[in-house]
Structures are given as structure tokens and as C-alpha cells.
Amino acid sequence: MIEKISRRRMIASLGAGASGLLLAGCDRISRSAGFQAVQSSAQDLTMAAQRLVIDRGALAREFEPADMSPVFRTNGNVMPASAAYRAHAAAAFADWRLVVDGLVARPLALSLDRIRRLPARAQITRHDCVEGWSAIGKWTGVPLRLLLGGAGLRPEARFIVFHCADDFHGIPYYESIDLVDAFHPQTILAWAMNDRPLEIGHGAPLRLRVERQLGYKHAKFVMRIEAVESLAGIGQGKGGYWEDRAGYQWYAGI
Numbered sequence: 065m066i067e068k069i070s071r072r073r074m075i076a077s078l079g080a081g082a083s084g085l086l087l088a089g090c091d092r093i094s095r096s097a098g099f100q101a102v103q104s105s106a107q108d109l110t111m112a113a114q115r116l117v118i119d120r121g122a123l124a125r126e127f128e129p130a131d132m133s134p135v136f137r138t139n140g141n142v143m144p145a146s147a148a149y150r151a152h153a154a155a156a157f158a159d160w161r162l163v164v165d166g167l168v169a170r171p172l173a174l175s176l177d178r179i180r181r182l183p184a185r186a187q188i189t190r191h192d193c194v195e196g197w198s199a200i201g202k203w204t205g206v207p208l209r210l211l212l213g214g215a216g217l218r219p220e221a222r223f224i225v226f227h228c229a230d231d232f233h234g235i236p237y238y239e240s241i242d243l244v245d246a247f248h249p250q251t252i253l254a255w256a257m258n259d260r261p262l263e264i265g266h267g268a269p270l271r272l273r274v275e276r277q278l279g280y281k282h283a284k285f286v287m288r289i290e291a292v293e294s295l296a297g298i299g300q301g302k303g304g305y306w307e308d309r310a311g312y313q314w315y316a317g318i
């Protein structure tokens with residue numbers, strides 16, 4: 065979490081600093097008897113820094129079907145109040161469209177049917193809620209990177225925002241992730257859970273799974289995916305409903 069990030073940043077900048085020093089003093093150092101030792105310790109440092117950066121791309125643990133929780137509870141909103149959402153739900157989301165827009169070359173509006181026919185990934189993972197419960201479930205959906213590839217991210221894009229259909233007392237739920245998580249292979253927009261169509265309580269028609277982070281990042285009822293350069297103009301600017309309201313960490317890594 066925060067500690068992990070600052071430690072990672074610290075080591076990464078240390079690594080850059082050390083190789084900078086090494087290059088600056090290159091001629092002198094290469095003639096010195098201690099050169100080999102200096103070089104190998106600098107290499108170790110660079111490797112350590114890289115390992116910590118690459119760590120963001122590591123997969124969350126995946127489980128076997130036998131590990132799936134017999135009951136996977138719902139949490140937060142289980143039925144958006146919006147009349148538009150309820151009309152879509154009543155029509156089995158037949159006329160609903162997922163919008164992908166913002167800093168993209170080609171904005172998309174995709175039907176659920178179309179999304180279900182895109183290449184899908186299935187994963188059995190453990191969901192960890194910050195309130196202290198966990199459950200193992202199977203999620204099937206389209207990798208976010210395929211949607212972003214289809215829309216064509218513009219170079220200024222730095223964050224992906226998920227706008228949801230629900231609200232708490234009129235304040236919409238939303239979430240956001242950076243591009244490292246957006247392109248992570250396990251980051252999917254799920255339309256099925258435990259081999260059945262996603263239920264409304266769990267976020268139908270589409271919910272985010274961002275498996276390296278805590279439960280509140282996994283936006284349910286996703287209506288619109290927006291690529292942005294900054295989170296400043298969205299909600300209170302902290303990157304998510306709970307980040308804005310309760311000071312939850314934006315990067316909720318687990």
C-alpha cells in the first residue's frame with residue numbers, strides 16, 4: 065500500500081542515482097581495483113529496483129473450482145436506484161451500451177451481447193473487502209486492455225475511470241486505476257460469476273475485477289469507462305467514492 069509504494073519509489077530512485085554516479089565516474093572507477101565489486105553491486109540494485117517495479121504485473125493467486133466459496137456475499141449497493149438502470153435491468157440490458165470514451169481515438173458504445181462475444185478470461189480469485197471478509201469466486205469477462213486497445217488510448221491518458229449506475233445519497237459511485245492495472249492480464253470487466261450471468265447484486269451487467277486490489281476498487285454496475293489525464297475533475301478528486309468520502313487509499317494493493 066502506501067508504504068510499499070514509497071519504498072518502491074525510494075529504491076527505484078536509488079537505483080537510478082547509483083547508475084548515474086557510476087556512469088559519471090566511469091573512467092576513474094574502471095581503472096580502480098574495486099570496479100568489479102562496484103559494478104556488481106550496482107547491478108544487484110538495478111535488479112532489485114526492477115523486481116519491485118515488475119511486481120505490479122505479477123498475477124494474483126488463482127484457485128481451483130473446489131476452493132470456491134459456497135456463499136459469496138454482496139456488499140455496498142445491491143440495486144442502483146436510477147430509473148434508467150432499472151429500465152435496462154427489466155429489459156435484460158438488451159438496449160444498454162457500455163461507453164468507452166475520454167482520451168481515446170475511437171469512442172466505443174458496446175452492447176452486452178457484443179461484449180460477451182469478445183475474447184474472455186476466466187479466473188478464480190479471492191475477493192478481500194476492507195471490512196474484513198473474503199470470498200473466493202470465479203469471474204469471466206473481457207480483459208480491459210482489449211477494450212482500451214479497441215478504443216485506442218491517446219498518449220495523454222494516465223488513468224481509467226469507471227462510472228457506475230449507483231449512488232449513495234445522490235453521490236455516484238466511481239473508481240479509477242492507473243494504466244499498470246488497466247493493462248494487467250487479470251483486470252477484466254466481468255459479465256459472469258461462478259459460471260452464471262452476473263447477478264444485479266454483484267454488479268450486472270458488468271463489473272470490474274482488479275485482482276491485486278481491495279474490494280472497493282472492483283466497481284459494480286459499470287456504465288462508462290473514461291480515459292483521463294488527471295483525476296482532479298472527477299468527484300472530489302481522490303479517484304473513487306470511498307477515497308473521496310472516507311479517505312480510503314487510492315492504491316489499495318494486496
Ligand SMILES: Nc1nc2c(c(=O)[nH]1)N[C@H]1C(S)=C(S)[C@@H](COP(=O)(O)O)O[C@H]1N2
Pocket residue numbers: 136137138139140141192193194228229230237238265266267279280281282283284285
Ligand atoms: N458500484 C459499486 N461498486 C462497488 C460497491 C458499491 O457499493 N457500488 N461496493 C464495493 C465494495 S466495498 C465491495 S467489497 C465489492 C462487493 O462486491 P460484491 O457485492 O460482488 O460482493 O464491490 C465494490 N464495488
Ligand SMILES: [Mo]
Pocket residue numbers: 139192193194195279280
Ligand atoms: Mo468492500
